[in-house]
Amino acid sequence: MNFTLPPVEELIANAHVVRLPMRVKFRGVTEREALLIHGPAGWGEFSAFLEYGPAEASRWLAAGIEAAYTDFPTPLRTSIPVNATLPAVRANQIAGVLANYDAPHTIKIKVAEKGQHLDDDIARVAETRRLFPDAALRVDANTGWGIDEAVSALLKLSEFDLQYAEQPVPGIVGLARVRERLRSHGVELKIAADEAVRKHSDPLEVARLGAADLMVIKAQPLGGIQAVLDIAAQSGLDVVVSSALDTSVGLAQAAALASAVPQLPYACGLATGSLFAEDVTATPLLATAGQLPVRRVAPDEDKLRTLSVTTERRTWWEQRVRECYEQLMAPESHN
Structure with missing residues (x-):
């Protein structure tokens, strides 16, 4: 971290916890909880998925904390090209879901959903x-796949x-094997690492092992903008900046990250605001003509009130x- 941690009680005193309903089930959830932090630089978001333990979260x-207490970096671009995200819906639902995006020039399609089969994935991709x-x-x-299953599917x-x-597939070694086997079949399909980057103790191993052609990087799971910029610079790989199913507050930080990456050859996964039926502001961070603006977001007081969770939550x-x-606060976190 490149900033001093404020007292924990200060964070809690300036925090609001909200629950946002979603338009469709995404990553197995129909509601998304998030804790928003108000600090001297603006608002930050802490919305690690509920099953994550303290070390990962x-x-x-x-x-x-970085977003709430430090300024965003100087932007190199004022808007970010973004992809539409298609959950693992049935083929006859695709048009309706993608109608929420005004200019889907790039579409990320979820596959390998639990309870579904490869035929469902093929039908979804074919219809798209x-x-x-x-x-x-x-x-x-x-x-979601094993190595043999992934090679066959891809x-x-x-x-x-x-x-x-x-x-x-899971892990860095698994990615390398899938990539190698596809090449042996004469298929040059590029492989992107996501979980292998953000869930690994050493995200740069992806580059060292030649496991992927590009990295998907996310501000929240990797510890903030500066931490991600450092990883991207050291990897030498192309990057795609993606959201972590954030509210507009978290999306603002992700967009600021994308605005600061020196090279951005791919559309980014930052149009997920359209997946929410409600957001924390009346002017949510949404894409226009396939571009997401780079700006800070402050939640509305009435939204914080109406979307607040129970005392227990x-x-x-x-x-x-x-x-x-x-x-x-542990010494190893500052290494």
Whole structure:
């Protein structure tokens, strides 16, 4: 961290916990909880997924504190090209979901959903290609396949002219094997690392092992903007900046990260605000003509009130902040 931690009680005193309903189920949830922190530089977000333990979630807290207590870097661009995100819906639902995006020039399609089959994935990708023949398509398996399963699936899905496949299998070694086996079949489909970067103790190992062609980087899971910029610079790989299913407060930090990356060859996964039925502001951070503006977001007081969680959930989040804060105060977190 490149900033001094404020007292934990100060963080909690200036925090609001909200629950946002979603338009469709995404990552297995229909509601998203987040703790928003008000600080001297503006607002930050701490919304580590509920199943994450303190060690992993502490990086998300560091990012939220960074946003609330430090200025965003000087932007190199004022808007960010973004992809549409298509959850693992049925083929007949695709047009309706993507109607929420005004200019889907790039579409990330979720595959390998639990309870579904490869035929469902093929139908989803095929229908998306039919509806958007000129769009750049990418698939994201979120580690849902084994190595053999991933190779078989990607050999079939690559027929739809995919831009890249994101995290088809768990781990860095698994990614390297999938990439190698696809090449042996003469398929040059690019592989993107996501979970292998943000869930690994050494995210740069992805580059060292040649496991991926590009990295998906996220502000919250990797500890904030400066931490991510350092990782991106050291990796030498192309990067795609993505959200972590943030509210508009967290999306503002992610957009600030994308604005500061020297090279941005791919559309970013920052249009997820359209997946929410409600947001913390009346002017949510949404894309226009396939571009997301780079700006700070402050939540509205009435939204904080109407979207607030129960006392029990507030207490749960306060305890989580304390546990994650202890992780950040540990000597090894400053190395």
